[in-house]
Amino acid sequence: MENFTFNKRFIIGLTLVSAMGGLLFGYDWVVIGGAKPFYERFFYITHSAVLQGWAMSSALIGCLIGAVFSGYLSDRYGRKLPLILAALLFLVSAIGTGAVDHFTPFIIYRLIGGVGIGLASTISPMYIAEISPAPMRGRLVSVNQLTIVIGILSAQIVNYLIAEKVAPGTSDEVIRNSWNGQMGWRWMFWAEAFPAFAFLVLAFFIPESPRFLAKTGNNEGCMTILGKIGGAHYARDEAANIRETLKDPSSKINWKALWEKSVRPMIIIGIVITAFQQWCGINVIFNYADEIFTAAGYSVSDMLFNIVITGTVNLVFTLVAMRVVDKWGRRKLMLLGAAGLAIIYVLLGASYFTGIRGIPILTLIVMAIAVYAMTLAPVTWVVLAEIFPNRIRGAAMAVGTTSLWTACFLLTYTFPLLNKALKASGTFWLYAVICIAGFLFILRKLPETKGRSLEEIEKELIG
Template identity: 35%
Template sequence: MRSLELNMGYMLFLSLVAAVGGLLFGYDTAVISGTIGQVTEQFKLNDWQQGWYVGCALVGSIVGVSMAGILSDKWGRKLVMILSALLFSASGIWCTIASDFVHLVWARILGGVAIGIVSIVSPLYISEVAATQYRGRLVSLYQVAVTIGFLSAYIVNYYLLLYSQSNPLLETPILQYIMVSEVWRGMLGMESVPALLFLLVIFFIPESPRWLIVSHKKEKAKGILFRIYRSVQTVEEHIGMTESVLKTESKNSDWSVLSQPGILKAVIIGVCIAILGQFMGVNAVLYYGPSIFENAGLSGGDSLYYQVLVGLVNTLTSIFALLIIDKIGRKKLIYYGVSGMILSLIMIGLYFILSERFQLSSVVMLVFFLAYVFFCAGSISAVIFVLLSEMYPTRVRGLAMSIAGLSLWVGTYLVGQLTPWLLTYLTPGGTFFLFAVMCIPYILIVWKLMPETAGKSLEEIELYWKNGSKRKEVIKRKR
């Protein structure tokens, strides 16, 4: 297909709107890092309660991801994105006014449900409106948005803390309460601003054309596809290929489609890379970065500033990965990135072991942290949602992504809950050595079991998993 035929502006607009969900994902996930110390002190939390404060949103994410695929396959991608925007908005407001720790936990769980939903539906929507040759880059926009959400949360946390420490006197008591005396409320509540923006812009995008085809609304799908491809012939080819693949599944239930040997293998691989990716240190850095920096002797303000640098490197590296993911492929990014992650994690572990004996500067640790973030953001973080959004059959893509996404959030919850305990009893050095070891099975699975999907249509990838002994020939087909 010639690039000149494509309406790149429209395709980019659709992808950017869906990617706003990633920004909310990132903000809600990372904002917690700047509030842990304040909430722990205010409510006198022990290690397990602190872990629950971090992990409760992840429980919500597990609930959200469990229902996201089923709802999006039944109701459509757009309506479910609207639901997630409503939940994000409600969570931000509730966190701001929560009267006690129990209410705060429930508000965080509600936000977690929204995270789980949007983590499935937004990249799924982008993958289904993107042209094959641009799919990796456009789905990666979602991950870039996630990192922008991280960075936004770190910046908001840093400046709100500085503002509150300047002891301003605000005329409105409620603002004094939210922005100064209990500034963590303002940090959590700021989420409602982008959430309301997301809710507004979703109404300006259409439903996924592939979902419309599955739902027997071919004429609506044709109109949307024509706006993207601007060629009647190309639109007919896309619809014909999708319908041809669907015919092989028409007599089977969704679960029987997933249980087919090739598709089942794809689901199992997706589950493995999703859950293993969470045990490679990324969420410990995102959730507990300031606490880890404080363990290295930094003040609360300095630790939040370091976390801003972490977020900035995360964002810039994600943009770099977006530019190259379709050129060098998903697998090479993982090979290079995970190798760098292993080395960086070992160096962080050695820093914590040797820092007291040799009085190493905290800047040394920052360099290792930033190196780790660079390699992580340029590999597993950039690739995971691209792979999960393109691995599965059209008819059950939402359900299959939910299964893989569920394992991702279970892993994320376990890491969030266990990290305070690991830092205390395994020591920071031992914790990072453990994360380094967990990188090894991840890279082996990608090397031995995953095909390279760059440059292949969603239908071609589906045929690869289905065709058993002929998989290599299918995935090597030239467009």
């Protein structure tokens, strides 16, 4: 495959359009963290840990719904149509969330946005993996994580630029009646509508996945797309490999096949690594920056600036990951991430426990985000898009992302409760234990997949 000449402009164009799902995923997921100090005052929920947790985690219920149905939609209707649907849901959610005056419709629109995230988080990396030649696949699938990170950083910058400065010690009532409390948080959500509309338009112009076309018997369409990617010889060889791995090229989904003895180990790996990517705890830093930085002695305005710093670090080290994922390999990076986070969390917990505040806390948080951005964040999506057989990839990806969003919901909903019961120190020590367990699982169970075609990986794992 190394001897083929690939149409990089075409491949990168498809990758960037599909990865806009990742951009909106990142923005929609994180924007609420910066809006949190203001909408909580607006809706009078500052003294209810349950309602605070529900506001933060409600979108994750939508993510679960989107992830569950993504398998059916992608295996029944292809990869393109669900991406269009995800774009439409992002657009509706962005406009609706900022327009409401009551807590219940706020939650409803967050749920709608969550469904868009659930669809995009499954289908964007799957589409990219299925149009990518093996030598480029790790970097190209990592583009989806890059756009997630750009979406995260965009939300953090937008939040910082929109919010007016809040003086330390400002009361809830003053914040509620300020521009931040009445309009600022709305514009944080409305800003997402612009990229959502662009994604909706552009998604109509990308072709269907060649592997889905082959799966549904459209061999001519499959050959056409593969030919545009790598030429006639590449199309012939790749199409032959795809057909060999498709036992039943029909659009009917066989959910029982997910638990066949030969497939089960891959499904278990997918469930565990996606749950671990969330339970490693890093995402609470983005969603609960208010509590974490306040506990470290920072004000609301300082918090908004600090999360821009963490977002920038996130972006820089995601770019580092794209450089090394096809050189170092997936397994090595996953092990590095699990071990690095465990060590940092032990130190972070000790800092909170001993009353250390300010710069040391910020430094450890930045280090944790750097480690996560270079390892677990992008590589989990790469592995998830690679390890499942062609004939069940849509359904299997749905299982993996359902596991991810279930874990994310539990993480996000329980953090305020854990933080109240265990304090910040005990909570981060708990995440350290989880990281050690994740390290041991990856060490024992995760195979290396770099540099192999999807069909070669399937043959090796199934035997």
